[in-house]
Amino acid sequence: MDHQAEEFQVSQMQIVAYCCEHCAYAAADLAGGLRIPYPSAIKVVQLPCTGKLDVLMVLQALEAGVDGVMVAG
Amino acid sequence: MIIAEQKSLEELKSLVGTAEKVLVVGCGTCVTVCFAGGAREAAITSASLRMSSKLDGSPKQVSDVTVQRQCEWEYLDQIAEQVGQVDIVLSLGCGIGVQAIAEHFPQVWVVPGLNTKFLGLPTEQGVWAERCAACGDCILGLTGGICPIARCSKSLLNGPCGGSEAGHCEVSPDIPCAWQLIYDRLTSLGRLNVLLDLQPPKNWRTSRDGGPRQIVREDLRLHIEED
Numbered sequence: 001m002d003h004q005a006e007e008f009q010v011s012q013m014q015i016v017a018y019c020c021e022h023c024a025y026a027a028a029d030l031a032g033g034l035r036i037p038y039p040s041a042i043k044v045v046q047l048p049c050t051g052k053l054d055v056l057m058v059l060q061a062l063e064a065g066v067d068g069v070m071v072a073g
Numbered sequence: 074m075i076i077a078e079q080k081s082l083e084e085l086k087s088l089v090g091t092a093e094k095v096l097v098v099g100c101g102t103c104v105t106v107c108f109a110g111g112a113r114e115a116a117i118t119s120a121s122l123r124m125s126s127k128l129d130g131s132p133k134q135v136s137d138v139t140v141q142r143q144c145e146w147e148y149l150d151q152i153a154e155q156v157g158q159v160d161i162v163l164s165l166g167c168g169i170g171v172q173a174i175a176e177h178f179p180q181v182w183v184v185p186g187l188n189t190k191f192l193g194l195p196t197e198q199g200v201w202a203e204r205c206a207a208c209g210d211c212i213l214g215l216t217g218g219i220c221p222i223a224r225c226s227k228s229l230l231n232g233p234c235g236g237s238e239a240g241h242c243e244v245s246p247d248i249p250c251a252w253q254l255i256y257d258r259l260t261s262l263g264r265l266n267v268l269l270d271l272q273p274p275k276n277w278r279t280s281r282d283g284g285p286r287q288i289v290r291e292d293l294r295l296h297i298e299e300d
Contacts, residue, residue, distance in 0.1 A: 056113060059120040 013041040014066040018057065020050045020073030027072075042070070049073065074194065075103040075167045076201045077110060077187040082121055085163065088184040092133070092161035095122060097186065098152065098174065099139030100166035107201055110165030110187050112139035118165065118186060143170025149177045156181055192223075209279030209286065215267060217258040222275075224251035230272040 019025040025046050031038065043066075047053060050073030058069050080088075089095055097119045105111030119137035126133040138155055140148040143166035156162055156174075161182050164171040168189040175183045191203040206223040212230070213220055222228045226244040232252030236243030240253040259265045277283075 054113070056116050056120070059117060059124070063120050063124055 013039075013068070014043065015039075015041050015068045015070055016061040016066050017042050017044045017070040017072055018047050018050065018053050019044055021046050021048055022073075024050075024072030041067075047073070074106055074192070075169075075189060076107050076191050076193045076203075077104050077167050077189045079109050079114065079118070079165070079187055080185070082125060085118065085122065085186055086125060088186075089122065089133070089161055089163060092159075092182075094159040095119075095133055095135040095161050095163055096152075096155055096159040097122070097135060097137040097163045097165060098143065098156075098170075099137065100143040100164075100170050101139055101141040102144075104165060104167055104170075104187060105139075107195070110167075110170075112137075115139050115165050118163070122163075143167075144173045146173075146177055149173060153178070207280070208275070208277070209283075210276060212272070212275075215270070215272065216255045217262065217264065217267070219251060219255045219258060221251045221255065224249075224254070230275055 017024075017028075019028060025044065028038075028044055050071055053071055061069050097115045099105070099110050099112050099115030101111060104114075108114065115137040119135045122133060122135045126135070136155070136159075138152050140152060142148050143164065156178050159181075161184065162174055162178070163186045164174050164183055165186040166173070167187065168185065171183055171185045174181065190201075192205040192207060193201050193203040196202045203223050205220060206228070208222050212222070221230060221232060225232055226242050226248065227234055229252065232255075233250050234243075234252075237250040237253055240250055242248035242250050256265075256268070259267055279286075
């Protein structure tokens with residue numbers, strides 16, 4: 001797979017990222033402030049804490065058709 | 074409370090078979106508290122069956138609902154409409170809940186999503202232990218509040234047996250010897266003399282030996298049958 005094809009596939013993907021507001025979400029905020037790009041496939045969902053994450057939230061995202069779920073905290 | 078465990082997804086799929094419309098029914102009482110069949114587990118089971126059947130190439134319509142108690146007609150009445158719209162009901166109640174649904178909705182095919190295990194309590198988070206065997210003739214008053222019927226592997230009335238070693242049962246070192254527990258508790262309470270009364274063989278007719286059991290409270294019945 002050449003680089004262009006790989007880029008195309010990534011851009012078609014949907015990844016839900018459940019982020020703790022105290023660390024990962026704040027880091028994403030900082031990355032934005034520093035103009036550091038990240039793939040548009042990543043859809044960030046802010047959580048008060050990753051301890052709030054329930055397996056049901058992961059299942060709901062996958063059932064809705066996303067390609068992957070990321071948990072960051 | 075009644076303690077149960079969920080069956081594997083493979084077994085659930087096998088039980089559901091070729092049915093296309095499935096209703097997963099959770100129960101809001103015992104099996105909610107032991108994390109086996111409450112609203113959360115019903116939603117997870119429902120989502121798992123939907124995704125799994127989709128991956129298998131024959132997507133099913135799976136929905137879920139949770140009632141306060143599956144073992145009472147009044148709560149089952151609330152889901153009558155939903156039950157009437159599906160091919161099969163997957164009950165996440167205990168064995169009583171499954172049978173209550175079968176009895177209350179005679180036209181519906183109902184299958185169990187849980188294995189009902191025992192009557193017990195959580196000793197720590199994530200650990201449940203058996204405490205009562207529902208023998209129908211409680212002797213906890215003779216044993217310091219520790220049940221030798223449920224907790225002694227041999228259900229001895231005059232224990233311990235020769236297999237008790239350093240406070241553990243010969244069946245498994247993970248099982249505390251019930252009679253050691255009884256002895257220790259009665260000692261700490263200064264009531265060891267209770268053990269001087271030898272217990273005669275237990276009358277098991279109050280337990281399963283007498284067949285299926287029923288209690289009739291005439292003072293509570295609304296309709297007293299005439300002779």
